[in-house]
Amino acid sequence: MKFSQTDANALMEITSRPELMFVRGSGSWLEDNNGKRYLDFIQGWAVNCLGHCPxxxxxxxxxxxxxxxxxxxxxxxxxxxxxxxxxxxxxxxxxxxxxxxxxxxxxxxxxxxxxxxxxxxxxxxxxxxxxxxxxxxxxxxxxxxxxxxxxxxxxxxxxxxxxxxxxxxxxxxxxxxxxxxxxxxxxxxxxxxxxxxxxxxxxxxxxxxxxxxxxxxxxxxxxxxxxxxxxxxxxxxxxxxxxxxxxxxxxxxxxxxxxxxxxxxxxxxxxxxxxxxxxxxxxxxxxxxxxxxxTAPGFMESVNARADQLSRGLNELSAKWGMKGERGQGLLRALIMDRDDGTAIVDAAREALPEGMLLNSPRPNLLRFMPALNVSADEVAQMLQRLDAVIKQLRG
Missing domain, CATH: 3.40.640.10 (Type I PLP-dependent aspartate aminotransferase-like (Major domain))
Structure with a gap:
C-alpha cells in the first residue's frame, strides 16, 4: 500500500504527521505501509492498554x-x-x-x-x-x-x-x-x-x-x-x-x-x-x-513488575547520560533530561532502521512512556536498549 500526501491532504490539518501510514498492529508492535515495524511505547497516548488488536x-x-x-x-x-x-x-x-x-x-x-x-x-x-x-x-x-x-x-x-x-x-x-x-x-x-x-x-x-x-x-x-x-x-x-x-x-x-x-x-x-x-x-x-x-488474577502484579523494571532502567539511563532522573506512577513514566533534545530523540527513534520505535516528548526536556499494560519484560528491555543507542547516536 503506497502512501500519498496528496490523498492525505483531504484530512484537515491539525498536527504535524510524519509521511508514513500504519496498516496493522499486534501487541506492542505497529507496521507501516512499507512493512517496517515499530516498537510502540505511546500506544495511542495510553489508550491501548492491552496493546494493538488484543x-x-x-x-x-x-x-x-x-x-x-x-x-x-x-x-x-x-x-x-x-x-x-x-x-x-x-x-x-x-x-x-x-x-x-x-x-x-x-x-x-x-x-x-x-x-x-x-x-x-x-x-x-x-x-x-x-x-x-x-x-x-x-x-x-x-x-x-x-x-x-x-x-x-x-x-x-x-x-x-x-x-x-x-x-x-x-x-x-x-x-x-x-x-x-x-x-x-x-x-x-x-x-x-x-x-x-x-x-x-x-x-x-x-x-x-x-x-x-x-x-x-x-x-x-x-x-x-x-x-x-x-x-x-x-x-x-x-x-x-x-x-x-x-x-x-x-x-x-x-x-x-x-x-x-x-x-x-x-x-x-x-x-x-x-x-x-x-x-x-x-x-x-x-x-x-x-x-x-x-482485573484477572495476577494482571496488576505484572503491571507493577514492568513498572519497576521501566523505572530502574530509566534511572540507569539517566545516571549514564547525566540526566535528571525519572518520575511517574505505574506504567505512566517520564525521563527528565538535561537538555531540550526530546523531539530529536523521538524523531531518531522513529526513523531508526531496520525497526523504529515510537516515543513521546510532551516537553522539550522530557520523554513520556505509556506502553501497553501487558508489555513484556523483553519489550521493556528492548526499548531501554534502543533508547540508549539513540541517545548515543545523537550525543556521541
Missing part, C-alpha cells in the same frame, strides 16, 4: 457487532449495565454515565458539579483546577485546563476555573470563595510532564473539600484502568472522591469513556445529559472485556 477486544467487537450495535441510549442494553455494575462494584461510586471520549466525560463532570452547586450551594459554579493540567479540547475542558496559552486560542474562555498549584494546599485554600463548588485534578498530570499529586496532598485535599462542603473530582482519563498499578489512581491515597472520569484505557482503543459519581452527587434530571452513541452495546461490550482482563 484478542479480548477483537472477540468482543465481533460477537457484539453480530448481535446489537446501537439501539439508542433511550433504552437499556445488557453490556452497558454489565460494565456499569463492574465499575461501581470496584470503586466508591454508585452511578455511571458512559460517553465517547475523556473530554466528553470531563464536560459531564463539570455539568454535574454545577448542577449540584445550583441545588446545594446557592448556585456556586466555580471549579478550582491546576496549572499545567489537561482535561480535554472542548471549550469548557480547555478552560478548565492549565495548559499555557490555551486561555487565548478560542477566547473568551468559559468562566469559573481558577488555577491552583499542584501539591500546594494553601494555593487551593486561597481560591475558595462562596461561588466555589468543586476541585478537579488529575492524580498524575500527564500532558503537564508526568507530575504525580502526592498521596499526602490528595488526602489533605479530600479533608479540605469535605470541611468546606465542596466536591472532589478526579480526572482519571489517563491514570485510570490500571495505568498507575491500581485499577484507579485515587486508591493509592486511600481517599474517596465524589466524581471520577475515565477514558483512554477503559476501551483499549475504541471510543469509550465514563463519568462516575456517588449517589448523593448524581443530581441530573431527565434531559440534562445524553448523547447519540453514549453507552452503546458495541463499545460497552469491549469495556466489559477490558475490565475483566485488567
Amino acid at each position: 484478542a479480548p477486544v477483537v472477540k468482543a467487537v465481533n460477537e457484539q457487532a453480530a448481535k446489537l450495535i446501537n439501539p439508542s441510549p433511550a433504552f437499556y442494553n445488557q453490556p452497558s449495565i454489565e460494565l456499569a455494575t463492574r465499575l461501581a462494584g470496584a470503586s466508591c461510586f454508585d452511578r455511571i454515565f458512559f460517553a465517547n471520549s475523556g473530554a466528553e466525560a470531563n464536560e459531564g463532570a463539570i455539568k454535574l458539579a454545577r448542577k449540584w452547586g445550583q441545588i446545594n450551594r446557592k448556585g456556586a459554579y466555580k471549579i478550582i483546577t491546576f496549572d499545567h493540567s489537561f482535561h480535554g479540547r472542548t471549550l469548557a475542558t480547555m478552560s478548565a485546563s492549565g495548559k499555557p496559552g490555551w486561555d487565548k486560542i478560542f477566547a473568551p474562555q468559559v468562566d469559573g476555573f481558577p488555577k491552583a498549584d499542584l501539591n500546594d494546599l494553601d494555593s487551593v485554600r486561597a481560591l475558595i470563595d462562596d461561588q466555589t463548588v468543586a476541585v478537579m485534578l488529575e492524580p498524575v498530570q500527564g500532558e503537564g510532564g508526568v507530575i504525580p499529586a502526592t498521596a499526602e496532598f490528595l488526602r489533605e485535599l479530600r479533608r479540605l473539600t469535605q470541611e468546606r462542603g465542596l466536591l472532589l473530582i478526579v480526572d482519571e482519563v489517563q491514570t485510570g484502568m490500571g495505568r498507575t498499578g491500581k485499577l484507579f489512581a485515587y486508591e493509592h491515597a486511600g481517599i474517596e472522591p465524589d466524581i471520577m472520569t475515565l477514558g483512554k484505557g477503559i476501551g483499549a482503543g475504541v471510543p469509550l469513556a465514563a463519568l462516575c459519581a456517588r449517589e448523593a452527587v448524581s443530581c441530573f434530571k431527565h434531559g440534562d445529559q445524553g448523547g447519540t452513541y453514549n453507552g452503546n452495546p458495541l463499545m460497552t461490550a469491549v469495556g466489559v472485556a477490558v475490565f475483566d482482563t485488567l
